[in-house]
Amino acid sequence: MSTWRTALLIAMKDLRVEARSRIVLVQVLPFAGLVMVLFAFALDSDTVLERVSPGLIWMATVFSLLIVVQRSFGVETADGALDALRVAGVRASGIFVGKAIALAAQLLALEVLLTVLAVVLYRAELDADGLVLFVTTVLVATCGLAFVGTLYGGLAAGAKGRETLLPLLLFPVVAPVLIGATRATEAALGASGAATSEGWPWVALLVVFAALFGAGGTLAFGSLIEE
Amino acid sequence: MTAVTAGASESTTTASVRGATGTGTTFTRWLGAATLVALGALAVLGLVVSPADVVQGESVRILYIHVGTVWVAYVAFIVTALSSAAYLWKRTTSLTWDRIAGASAEIGVVFMAVTLFAGALWGRLSWGAFWVWDARVTTTAFLFITYIGYLAVRDLGGSHRQRARRSAVVALLAVLEIPLVHFSVKLWRSVHQDASVGDRTSDVTLDGLMLFTLMLALGAFTLLYAWWLLHRQRVLAMRDALDDKGLDRALAERRTEGVQS
């Protein structure tokens, strides 16, 4: 079975498990919304909120990424499915890409909700010409986050103390995405006077990040879950 | 400048190093002695003998520590990355590469902590701020946390081989992150309105005795790094051997029961 077909198979399985259990829909999305509301309480002045809304969107995304990754690999380790995949000789790169696709799909749903909340709660305006930049940023950043989340999620899966290990490993790594996505979104929303053109170098950084961790993950994932 | 304190800190290191027997050999004793002399000289020169800098006054003395330790920290992480690659490349090599990677990361993290601490103090004296969003300093802080994560991964359990492979991959991924963080912070600072403070440490030119003291600092800490790495690698080797021995004994006992039953 080619890596790509395995990946699609794994991605479909992950999304079906989510459709059946609806954990992300019922727990993670409300959590992300709650985080946005808590940010509003903490910062409480409207002008500040409007200016930092891009940062808050991506902060909430990174927090939620953590939970979705833990759920995604919790499903695998609950009954030894990840070992069973390996024992069945399923290609590790296929598992990596498959789980990354499913993770990316769930993250995109999350980011749509967070953007809507930012517009509603923080009065962020998303004008037409900023939209292209914003959508590109979201797509590329989501790929990067999905690759990194799956890579370190697989490393921490099944390890003792994984709940605290995953944030320790993941947060330093997602820092470039957090900076890049926030600055690009700022340019897209015209927040704090940034022009749309200033956003594109950041998108380039996000593309490099996604490419590096896509390639690195595909190569390394096998040896991370191999016994 | 009180010479007494310099002497005091120097003597504490003398007593402890010379006594090493367990993992010591004649070579490491010579290396230990050389390290002590270099560190002693650094303390004396750095704190007392070398002059204050005409521009920044006494605070230049911290620079010897800050630059010395950041140099060794980066050397340590390069060694960790290289030995991790060496372990992964020729899969058949012994676990020595893995132990060198682990030992080097341990001392790297300690030196990174010292350099961040000294850097903050130096920043406070030169710029009145403990922390500034400078690309290199941020990357250093970022590396500090990343390698704490690496050390956490190292004691995740599993067989020695499993630990070695997993740690090696994480070490190489950490190297992958450095350019990403550095580039993103640099791009971020250049876009920001108030121009970044620039690479502070590089625009300070030292000469004469001060330059010599700085070189001495690099040398002393590198010697310390080498000495420590040798000893730590042997300690890790013994600990692995003990783990296996413990396993042997336990299973041998069960085997004898197995045969009798």
Added chain:
Amino acid sequence: MEDQGFILASYVAAFGAAALMAWRVARRGRELARQLPEEDKPWT
């Protein structure tokens, strides 16, 4: 002056860390060496 305190602090940090690590690794080395027969220690 504030400078003295900071300068001294940086030296104590560096030398203290070095001393602590050297002492710990030497002690751990002696401790483990006692529990292992000669052939497990290639450097002796």
Added chain:
Amino acid sequence: MDHHAEPVVELEDAVVVLGSFPALAGVDLVVARGEILLLRGPNGAGKTTLLRLCAGLLPLARGRGHVAGCDLTTQRDAVRARVGLLGHANGLYADLTVAENVRFWGATVGATPGEVDAALDRMDLSRRLATVPVNRLSAGQRRRTALACLVARRAQLWLLDEPHAGLDAAGRDELDATLRAAVGSGATVIVASHELERAGSLATRVVDVVGGQALALRGEGG
């Protein structure tokens, strides 16, 4: 037991080292197609290591081995694709139904829907149980579902580590019937168990795995 049937497992002086401990020290074993072999021996004797070796998970330190026609050192992925290893965990997705689990595992080798239905029928899971989520099944039913996944995955060699653990009497009888049926249709089964009386009647051949540096394989009883 006709020994000239084509061998599924051939091990010659197989040595496996875990860390620096020789878990298997020179094992010679031949298992023919259609056998139900019982590995008997105390815990830590090397039974599980032997199963994991046959599943292509562990490298051979010395000696040679072929499983399902593939070399254990050079074609380990090929071995893994043809072999099913079932430990205490069933490797199932609790949120998905029985049919969805079996279909997923079949799809990893490109099994056709027909094969999936055949696997479900073989374990008589097809009627009302097929659409039940795994998390509402009994231990015995989960074990049957896991075995159905092995069938769907076209596993020729079934390696079962303490399969009877955690099953009630009815569950165990069900499992024995399932294994006999599987062998009937061309599979080969190796069961590791330290419950002597229970598995004895099931096995066509019993081999003692005795703990010790040299893995003494004695007795062709059973």
